[in-house]
Amino acid sequence: xxxxxxxxxxxAALTLGGVTLAAGAPAATAVEVPTHAINICQSxxxxxxxxxxxxxxxxxxxxxxxxDKIGHTPGKHPVYNGWASIQDFGPNDWGFIREECxxxxxxx
Amino acid sequence: xxxVLRTAAATSVxxxxxxxxxxxxxxxxxxxVGVRETVCAxxxxxxxxxxxxxxxxxxxxxxxxxxxxxxxxxxxxxYGDINHRGWVQDGWFC
Numbered sequence: 001x002x003x004x005x006x007x008x009x010x011x012a013a014l015t016l017g018g019v020t021l022a023a024g025a026p027a028a029t030a031v032e033v034p035t036h037a038i039n040i041c042q043s044x045x046x047x048x049x050x051x052x053x054x055x056x057x058x059x060x061x062x063x064x065x066x067x068d069k070i071g072h073t074p075g076k077h078p079v080y081n082g083w084a085s086i087q088d089f090g091p092n093d094w095g096f097i098r099e100e101c102x103x104x105x106x107x108x
Numbered sequence: 109x110x111x112v113l114r115t116a117a118a119t120s121v122x123x124x125x126x127x128x129x130x131x132x133x134x135x136x137x138x139x140x141v142g143v144r145e146t147v148c149a150x151x152x153x154x155x156x157x158x159x160x161x162x163x164x165x166x167x168x169x170x171x172x173x174x175x176x177x178x179x180x181x182x183x184x185x186x187y188g189d190i191n192h193r194g195w196v197q198d199g200w201f202c
Binding site: 031034053058076087094 | 156160163164190
């Protein structure tokens with residue numbers, strides 16, 4: 001019994017650590033998938049944020065080509081001065097492109 | 109000798125576990141109304157409503173003035189790259 005105690009203590013410590021770490025992990029938050037669309041511009045610059053103090057888009061992310069799959073739900077995802085919040089279904093990250101470059105809703 | 113080794117091993121595990129836990133607990137705290145909190149998450153999405161559409165992304169080290177807290181969501185002003193009001197998931201402040 002005495003010999004097993006340190007091992008049991010170690011297992012308990014690991015279990016406790018696992019539980020505590022799990023509690024610190026991001027909480028599951030269901031996020032609705034935006035409406036499927038494509039980029040209909042020859043090329044569209046994607047920025048990470050829209051900075052209201054400029055105002056304008058900031059932090060270049062990448063340039064999207066015609067037909068690249070994106071997501072945007074009109075009336076739900078914000079559009080600031082013509083810059084629309086979109087999800088790029090390539091890397092599955094979010095950013096802003098010009099609203100007029102969004103088209104082909106539900107085409108894929 | 110074996111008992112000494114086992115005890116030492118168990119102590120090491122506890123120490124390692126403790127070290128691993130401490131930063132996580134310290135890094136994840138709820139926001140306080142009226143306080144300009146620092147974001148401790150790598151990315152923290154700013155949303156139009158609690159759980160709603162994404163309107164920007166705050167990064168580690170940027171700040172957020174908490175004005176209201178409701179059911180795990182904090183409303184306030186996002187400084188840094190956004191400078192606009194919105195909702196973020198609570199619990200990701202330093």
